Amino acid sequence: MKHTISVLLQNKPGVLSRVTGLFSGRGYNIESLAVNRTLDPEVSCLTLVSDGDDGIIEQITKQLHKLIDVIKVTDMAETDFVEREMALIRVKAEAGTRAEVLRIIDIFRGKVVDVSPRTYAIEVTGDEDKIQAIIDILKPIGIQEIVRTGTIAMARAKKN
């Protein structure tokens, strides 16, 4: 099963390779990865999505925690959370399809961020399923280029 894991770590050189080295060395897989600073410039937040049975995910979280530079590891599956990724998609938009493309973008609440006579580049955010859905719909029209970020995730605030 897929798990989204959020890791707070010291913002120091080499820390990212400690994380990725752990995955490659132990044969765990990383489906996606996103990392950036937090409000505290000494701390980075890394979100990764991995796949594996419960035993493997438990090992992954423990092994991550064991890294000296890691501050906190949260398996998002244990909480209620929101997750997003973003994709930039350049899609063919010729006379016959331009209007349809715009309609699709609208349905997915995307934005056109670059225009040429024959293409639109669009920005769309959402969870993985939503991004996959728009890709599937645009594919027959002609996707020329696609760039996707890794997933980022945040636990939902307690409601009471």
Place this chain on the structure above:
Amino acid sequence: MKVTGAQALMKCLKEQNVEVIFGFPGGAVIDIYDEIMRTEDLTHVLVRHEQAAVHAADAYARVKGDVGVALVTSGPGATNTVTGIASAYLDSIPIVVFTGQVPTALIGNDAFQEVDIVGITRPCTKHNYLVKDPKDLIPTIREAFHIARTGRPGPVLIDLPKDVVAAMVEYNEPQPVKMRTYRPTYEPHPGQIEKACKAILKAKKPVFYIGGGVILSNANEELTELSRKLSIPVTMTLMGLGGFPGTDPLSMGMLGMHGTYYANMAVAHSDLLIAVGARFDDRVTGRIDAFAPGAKIIHIDIDPTSISKNVTVDIPIVADCKHAVAAMNSWFNRSKDFDRGAVAEMHAPWLEMIKEWKDKHPLGYAEEKDVIKPQFVVQKLHELTQGNALITTEVGQNQMWAAQFYHFNKPRSFMTSGGLGVMGYGFPAAIGAQMAAPDRTVIDIAGDGSIQMNIQELATARQYHCPVKIAILNNNYLGMVRQWQELFYDKRYSNTTLDTAPDFVLLAQAYGAVGLRATKPSEVEPVIKEALATDNVVIMDFVISREEGVYPMVPAGKATTEMLLV
């Protein structure tokens, strides 16, 4: 106070009570070596190969129960340490390795003797550092020692660019190291201790399975108390030997691939397995689904990643072994439900069953009149040192015979490369052990193949008056591999015959050491006696029965009950 980086390093070593370091110089560390010459209360042992410096520091750490230190230059000096570091990592041995590095301005330029040793050793160190800013030097060294010796111990590497070592830094008195991200759990959860103790009270066929963690945490006395209090038999991993007295009636010796018949049978039939500071390595478990199939498992370990990694654990206890076992002792001392006599009576049939297994297949070998049996040599070494020597080993059959037949009664007396299995570990380790305990008898139980992997250290041993004894169990084979070829490859001895071998007696003499040889059983005792009485490095060349095998043996991937016996 302003000091140079090199002076700061010397001061930090002193803060950490480091008296001996093992190393080899080069351009990138020449400033440090210059400072070493001025530092009176530090002994630097000049090895002849950097790998040996790390193995020596490893064994020094094990004997002393403190951190071992190695110092090498950049590039090839650094890469030569990797095997030693990996071995210390797998055996959880606290060492700090200082490597020289090219000046910061040249890093990344493929400069002369530049390697990314921090990158290379990332997966085989507990943690490592490249110090780029001189002001980080002192805090980094203090943190490195703290990390190496606390929690699950392990090797830490610090890469020191030449300009950082030459720079002026502010020296201030040490403060306790505080780290935001690293706080190992020492104290066990009382609820888990209670659960474990209650499970123990119910068990009819319990077994203690103890590993290197018992030795690293100095839990041997607490464990011995607990085992005797509850009449629970104990089996040890290779790394756990000495964690419980090997001659105690409750000891079943080693388990696993070359463990005793009765230890493996006991584990297989147990209803409760209490793992203490052990990690369910494949050499111990054999086929994993057939390992202790009917047992509930309690696992005490300071490293949460060890727990439920290979087998699912019923009662995990994340804690320092010493603290956890002490907590169990006091639980039983307080408990109204615990009656020592009644428990002993309940376990009597179980101990009887184990005794039957032991009588059926004791650890043994077929004696011969005219050829020396390697097991006999180890028994004689045990007898003539009253079991009090510090033993190191090489790797292969020699290592297993040492583990089986030198019954270790005390912790920190058996130094072997357990996890990585490095041929060439034993001799430099013997030097490290001797530096840690100058008055003890130190013996490297060696194979004729392995000893050649760090034989150059004869010069080191001579130079520092380490009168270590090397007992070569000489079968003229890479014996352990040959044994596998004999059993599983139709006796096709591909590249395991050491056709050209040195004359080890002459070799010893070439270094100013003493060489002795025994070719008949009757010569074994006189040779050992002479070696023990000699205040010099001695190589004892025991010409043994060539195709002797190590038994029992659980073939790789088989269940531990499927043992090949003698």
